[in-house]
Amino acid sequence: MRWTQKLWLLFLLIAMACGQKTTGSCQPRPSCHECIRSHPSCAWCKQLDFVPADESDAARCATRLELERRGCLPGEVIDPRGKQHILEDRPLSENPQHESITQLAPQRIALQLRPGEEQNFTVRFRRAKGYPVDLYYLMDLSHSMKDDLENIKRLGSDLLAALQNITTSVKIGFGSFVDKTVLPYVSTSPAKWLHPCPSANEPCQSPFSYRHVLALTDNASEFENRVSQQFVSGNLDMAEGGFDAIMQVAACKEQIGWRDVTRLLVFTSDGTFHTAGDGKLGGVYLPNDGHCHLDENGLYTESHLYDYPSVGHLAEVLSKSNIQTIFAVTGPRLLMYEDLSKLIPKSAVGELKKDSSNVVQLITDAYNSLSSTVNLEHSSDLPPGISIAYDSHCGNLETFGHTQGGECSGVHVNQLVQFTVRINATICLPDSQDLMLRVLGVVEELRVQLLTMCECQCRDVQPYAPHCSGGQGNLTCGVCSCREGYRGRLCECKQEDQGHPEASCRDGNSTGPVCSGKGQCVCGKCQCNAHASGPLCKCDDTSCERHNGELCAGNGQCRCGVCECQSNYTGSGCECSLDTSGCLREGAVCSGHGRCVCNRCQCETGWLGSHCSHCAECRTPCEQHRDCAECKAFGTGPLRGNCSVFCNQTTRVVSASAVDEKWCKTTVEDGSLLFYLVEEDKTDGITLTMNIQEGTTDQTLKVVLGLVLGLLIAGLFFMGLYRCVVDFWDRREVKRFEEECKRARGNEVNNPLFQRATTTVVNPQYIKD
Template sequence: MLSTQWTGRLWLLFLLFACGENTQDPGSCQPHPSCHECIQSHPSCAWCKQLNFVPAGESDTGRCAPRVELERGGCLPSEIMDPRSKQHVLEDRPLGNSGQQQSFTQLAPQRIALQLRPGEEQSFTVRFRWVEGHPVDLYYLMDLSYSMKDDLENIKRLGSDLLSALRNVTTSVKIGFGSFVDKTVLPYVSTAPSKWQHPCLQANETCQSAFSYQHVLALTDNASEFESRVSQQRISGNLDTAEGGFDAIMQAAICKDHIGWRDVTKLLVFTSDGTFHMAGDGKLGGVYLPNDGRCHLDDNGLYMKSHLYDYPSVGHLAEVLSESNIQAIFAVTGPRVIIYEELSRLIPKSVVAELKEDSSNVVQLIADAYSSLSSTVNLEHSSDLPPGISLAYDSHCGDSETHGGAKGGECLGVHVNQQVQFTVRIKATTCLSGPQKLVLRVLGVGEELHVDLTTVCECQCGDTQSYAPHCSGGLGNLTCGVCRCQEGHAGRHCECKQELDPEATCRDVNDTGPVCSGKGRCVCGKCQCNAQASGPLCKCDNAGCERHNGQLCAGNGQCRCGNCECHLNFTGKACQCSLDTSGCMQEGIVCSGHGHCVCNRCQCDTGWFDSHCSRCANCPTPCEEHRDCAECKAFGTGLLSGNCSTSCNQMVNVVPGSTTDERWCQMAAEDGSLLIYLIERDERGRITLMVNGKYGTTTKQTFTLVLYLVLGFVLLGLFLIIIYRIIVEIYDRREFKRFEKERKCAKWNEVNNPLFRSAITTVMNPKYNSD
């Protein structure tokens, strides 16, 4: 039994040494001295808690290795600590209508618990289905600046139409109403008493004073009440084209109790024909405090602190809408659509629709926008991830799939009662400080998936024993197969008493460096080396051997003190060379007879190539090889005509006529004619040449003829060019002589040239007296 255990230990050490290169790779299992450090280091690591598993003189770091190596080393499977990630579904109601009033389940499961081991990825599936008749809350937020006068008249009559349109897709719907203008300070609105009381342009119009935001009607399913409250609204006015809509959206999203938001699908319809103020614009009116994101509505629903807090930023607004799970529909007039489309890209789950100048299409617009929002399913986590946690989403949308989304999953074109799935892959890179919560949800849907996260970072070995007999009769506590010695004792079994200088024998004389050469630890005056070292003082480097293809000793040997000890049938400094020759054999011949076998690969002779040296780069073809013999034996001509009988002993048959058989060789003879012949071999390898004859001119003759023709054309061209230049020269000389003759015969009056104009003007003064 003892010999079997020692064999197992030696086999484990051999594996550790042979795979020593992996210990340098952070992506693989490395030895560690304790169980919890071992399982935290890499998901492939396991720990053997079996007593006496590690041989005497070796370090307990050998207990940390991949499971398969521990089993090969003799560790019983029941003694191996290898905790894995686990998941447990805590709540999983079926999708659909539960039968109870307004009780719908569209997201499943609803609660799961995950136990993650650092470095190991875990995945779970999330299902979603739009259930027909799911409740909807719609809050109508309207711009009441003067330019929206005609829109207000139409809105006063649309309560019943809005409810009817939404009840086509759901049985439970509530609508509410709010309005906004702008901050009640200069330069946004006029604070002059006359303009404050009557901000409209026409003196006979009934207007209300400017305000920032007013919540008018909480969510209700009473269409008559909606129309009654909205009909009491009056138009107002401000000074600039930009409005304070961001203040209104922020208060409508934050003041949940005032608005009456339910935990259902929430829609906020924002209608305006103007642009918007955002963070920083308030400084122009002396408003410099950043928006605090809190509810500041009084008993009448008025936002009373707009003059104190700046407009919210786009990012702040997007964050609040996302956290409140509110989907925004920006219904704006044509000239403003482009601006709000840019805004919509920054606000999750929002759409933009074009509103007619008088808002006459608002009901159909809201119905279409809601349909567009409902057809897109976005699954994402609702808050920042705990430190060390990463997520990836794979979307399964029926006919299409997308993989690896880090921010969330998305399915487009989803219709009512269609089920889609998302695979969420989660991974912990470090140990969590304690239980953590993670919330997943589909944007625009009130339901959530709660994930309880914990990490497996401690070993539950179940063998903890104080003052264990295994530790030298009670001199230490036993945990996971390792003794933790009491003070004053040391050693793997606490068998040593600590002396004044217990490390003196663990280093060379006069050596002040680290004990055991820094590659092990000193226990009871002896070095316990790490897996990468060996020797009395751990000076032997068992991980410093040569590598081949990234592997220590090419994976074919064992590293000992910097030198590779190769396995049987391997050689070389890095054991990279195999002594086997099977890879060089083809049809029983090594390298086809044209090379020699090195490291089970053929090294070909000059002129030969491919994996078995079976192809020749510069060798003549059979037709080329026997051409001269065919010509001299049949016709007595060619390069071998004087030595034909000794050089060529092949039999030659002259066959009259031509042939088109692809086996016949067609080569150029020495005299330029076309030589046609056939090569045949009998069973003994003897060659017989059958010559068909010589015909016409060969390519060589044709080439010579073409060369002469080209040269003749070139010479003829040069001759014609020379004749042309001679004729032109003669003509030019005749013309020049005629010109000279006419010039000499011409009689010009060179003194009084009628075309001449002097550059000097002479003026005679009649009054000038020379005296």
């Protein structure tokens, strides 16, 4: 078999395995609750007397279609489906005012999930015009930022004016940072502590970790006044304590004055950053706790106790606080902060000039970029057993199946985007769970209340029900729960009256298993498990012949190991259709030259084809046997898959290496040439002697592979030859160098300046044993 045929065979087997129908996904269960929890396709029939006397109540659990086919009334089928209720859905704002802006809808929704069944709902978002903004300016005040500070002192009005072009309500605040106030980050010598700057004449302040200078305000004059009172400081290393400062800005909401609006944090620096673990250099080993530690003067006084936060911790706190970060850094640090931005949700990076003269434009551009990207995400911790996926509908662009969140980029003001949220539960939740969805950078949230449907609401509970042998048990979902001392599916027998009931559940005097090992003996009668039936559960309803992976080919029912076929099917496995439409062509069955068997034509001698329409005797021997030769050789051609049916006159197929003018020739699908010699014999039938020559495609491939292999061998040969020549040349040069060194070496004995490289010292106290 050629490699192409092997490959196709492998693909066929994989396709058959993947495409095979999954049967029995809904298995019988002893109770309604277990039934509906087991699989979303399972349903329960609570109809009284639905189950025959020799079967257990587990047979009540099956698919709705199967239960109704077996006679369960539609109103008696318990098949709960998931539901959803919109609890709050305020309309999106058209012309929003500050007091009543709604960008995200709906706001509250309740979902009832059946395990294994997916529920989906639509989330709408419209980017509002003029949404309020809080901007906090966090600045590196190490000495290298001296020129930047001078420009920042004058930009309060410009910054407010630029943001007021975007929104009607804006507030700005200011804070600064240097580094932890312990060695080796800053100098703790008294002189350097008081004046850490290199020049003794310039204004300079003592080092600090983080200082909150100005809470959020809409007063530009106050911003400029407070910033003008700031001076640079100094530290020892290139990295700064910016992460400490960012954590305090996010944690100290009241001190900063954050409102429930768009929150922007502008971080400016020309240095790198310390991260978790760096604090150990200064003896600071406690992990950062993520809490606010500002004193009455706005100073972070606990920096010598808590380590720097990690990037992951910082990203989590910023995301929970709905703070969007803009990293405004100088060119040499740009790539580093771009990598950092990839790890922090809803952040942007811009290149800051050396004197920060472009900071206003940088902030404006970064804000527009962040606002035009809409990211819908869920809270970090999903309830156990809950999975979620997002489909994003962004106008002309749609994405499907993202599990981390939905995203739409380039969203304009007043543009509506939608997300389809698909939620699935794999287990039963103990109680109601809340899931929060929000758009990053927007304070509004969507609260999703999750509740799983794992209990049957049969509404037929009857204590001491007459159906249960006149009140000997309670009736729930069509099943009797017997009182103490009673047994049986209908509580029909007392335990003390049973004697030795198992004898009647065995075959004669046999000591074999009770109920053939396929059921339980209850009150002297067998209650068979699923797929078993009969007085002693001997009949196995899963042992029938299978076709295409299905019992009785899916065209009948298995009864005690025998297929009971539907009216239009026959055969031991119901595999043979009585329909003749597949044999008809132009109103004739098999063209009048054959008979229809299982809806397929069996042709008379001398006729070929799926409908026996080809006259084998009306053609030359080469033409008559061409299709059979191709089918026998490659399994291809018009008779593909039917060689045994249509080529039964061909008894032997042999191969030969030489051909002549007597041989027939044909070209098959892949371009290969097939030569075959037809020989008829009254005893042996027809013999096809074949010779196969690969087609041009395979030949070209072999030529190309041969050339590549030849070039590779030649390359290796020349590389080896080159290496041998170089090695020979190097050895000759080394030998010549050594000889010249010997000739140049003087007489060491007669050289008065000669000293040996080592000195030998003798211990006078040493005595050998």
